[in-house]
Amino acid sequence: MEQNQILEIKAKAEKEYEALCAKGLKLDMSRGKPAPAQLDLSLDMLTHCLDGECFSENGTDCRNYGVLDGIEEAKRLCMPMLGVGHDEIIIGGNSSLQLMYDTIARAMLLGVLGGDKPWSKNEKVKFLCPAPGYDRHFAICQSMGIEMITVPYKADGPDMDMVEKLVSEDELIKGIWCVPMYSNPEGITYSDEVVRRFANLSPKAKDFRIFWDNAYCVHHLTDTPDHLLNLLEEAKKTGKEDMVFMFTSTSKISFPGGGLAVIGASAANINFIKSQMTYQTIGYDKLNQLRHARFFGDFEGIKAHMLKHRAIIAPKFEVVINTLEKEIAPTGFGSWHNPNGGYFVSFNGLPGTAKRTVELCKNAGVVLTGAGATYPYGIDPEDKNIRIAPTYPSVEELQTAMEVFCVAVKIAACESLLK
């Protein structure tokens, strides 16, 4: 692109930016939050699911103490989400983040099944962090002083050559974070080959674990959804099933503030986790488990419910993609992936422009996820990745926000090219 062309784009963008700033916008696209209309889909759960009685199908009074791993009907509801069996699941509270944090805290303090000591008794603990990834995963590691090693993404998942090499060489690498389906933020689903290579990892650390956060397992956006191979099943074939911790939740199915979180793992892992977890709690909220089981009925009920979510949010993803196609594609100022599901569009601008873009948006009243947040320690080495979370604003708000975004991308790119 010639310099006068850049100057022209920049002048036009700055004029548009000024006009948008004058609107006094106040839009928050910083987190992957469901919109109110999505939450309304589950409202009946709060009033009509416990109006008869509060006993589970096997006669447990869900109001009282007990049942550490969850009531049967809640297990049955959630088992197909992770593809696990009756003895391979624990139904938790309202937060899968909490289950993941607690799993790492227990590993640090007490150790995992088959480990000869708690992780924290090593001189150091390291985690592999495919990036861009989920900032809250990385924040858990950072809070506990776990050293993070960034692993880049390829088109079908993390760079497995690098993963295999690192875990086979370094005994201090105790885990890896994965969002294997409609990954946060890339929207990538791991290929069968990548999943099989995970199932066949040979870590030097006997107490190494794959943290498989399958948060978007039923969160499809199109008629041609991605398909994810079942890591636990694949790991059983290699005899390495104890290497796998899987997580999901109904946070973006029912309610972010009041859903069910789930751990899936081998029966041996589940028994071991329960033997540690029994000191922490007598049991999670069984009334909420009963609500969910009765409201959704079964996994088919969840799938039908997800179509209603899709009807609300798919048009929002279209706004994002269409605006990017129209405004940015012709300039070459960035690239993105059109995901088949999940909650995000990951935008990669020109190197050195992400922070500036986010700043320009903020000054125009549009708050995005902080630049760098998708990388360990909040540092994007190329300063180019921005996570776009389209679900919460209305379509109209989103359209305006994307106009702001594209104008900001153009200004930041031009400034960078003119340096």
Next chain:
Amino acid sequence: MEQNQILEIKAKAEKEYEALCAKGLKLDMSRGKPAPAQLDLSLDMLTHCLDGECFSENGTDCRNYGVLDGIEEAKRLCMPMLGVGHDEIIIGGNSSLQLMYDTIARAMLLGVLGGDKPWSKNEKVKFLCPAPGYDRHFAICQSMGIEMITVPYKADGPDMDMVEKLVSEDELIKGIWCVPMYSNPEGITYSDEVVRRFANLSPKAKDFRIFWDNAYCVHHLTDTPDHLLNLLEEAKKTGKEDMVFMFTSTSKISFPGGGLAVIGASAANINFIKSQMTYQTIGYDKLNQLRHARFFGDFEGIKAHMLKHRAIIAPKFEVVINTLEKEIAPTGFGSWHNPNGGYFVSFNGLPGTAKRTVELCKNAGVVLTGAGATYPYGIDPEDKNIRIAPTYPSVEELQTAMEVFCVAVKIAACESLLK
């Protein structure tokens, strides 16, 4: 007591025991569980509290993510339970045990406010454990390898001479467990002097904490309830307020499986805890917080509700005390305290008889809390304490169970005296 008198009591008791065994009883008095009739008191909460909308008074959508420390109206509801202010409280999930476990886990892994390193970086961590006490407190310590030092109870609380001496001498003592009101299982409420001595402790460890589990703060059984001095207020007078972690829950007010758990502490402690807790969860279940706030209205609502509980369970405590008075008092085979509140009657038999008594009860179909459970490591040095939990069985079942219990006490005592 003369030998033939003992033999006579024993023979009579054994005959009665045989008859009771023949009844094929199946009664569980092992845990302090509310009875179904108590849980029915809060049933409306599950159906009629969220049927309008789900917004908190300040407009927060309780269905969505956010609000780590709890919604305002839930805080306001629970603040008087612990006697803390707006900035001195966090509303948690359904389990105060989990809040206590997590608080210790964070202290071990990350450290507490003002500490220079995580507890676990010391060669060893020790806790003072007034005993008999709550088995799940002791189990947390045991699971984390924290060494427990037993402190005996006096009539008005733990032996404070011993507590003061130990904490002032040993930097490895990082905490003490207290159930200061209607203590589990003794039913004792700490005297004002004991509370003031706690508020004025001078521990050698700068990162020492008092774990003040005020589980029974509103659980009165009589018209002359005990009164507990506010430890946090007292500690403010000595400038030592950061030494105090307080806990309570609505588990035995609303639902054990679906109540609200609460942490109270100085504003500085609360801010510090939130700065650590933010890595674990985005927020606890705000829908359940809203349910509770709307159902109870305010603290007066909780107090009125507790009178309904009292109407159900006070007669059960009477059965226990009356049966002990009638059957055991004349023999001198044991002693007990008639509590003004709480969930237990603590029975102290002749030394060396608790295990045998529990065994005899079990063989007759009455399951009690295991003998020794009320002591660190499950070892009652004198083998004499048994925790009686009268709330769950019906009055009729309880009457039968207490007959079994008294007969078992007599047999065990006679066997012991005849050795």
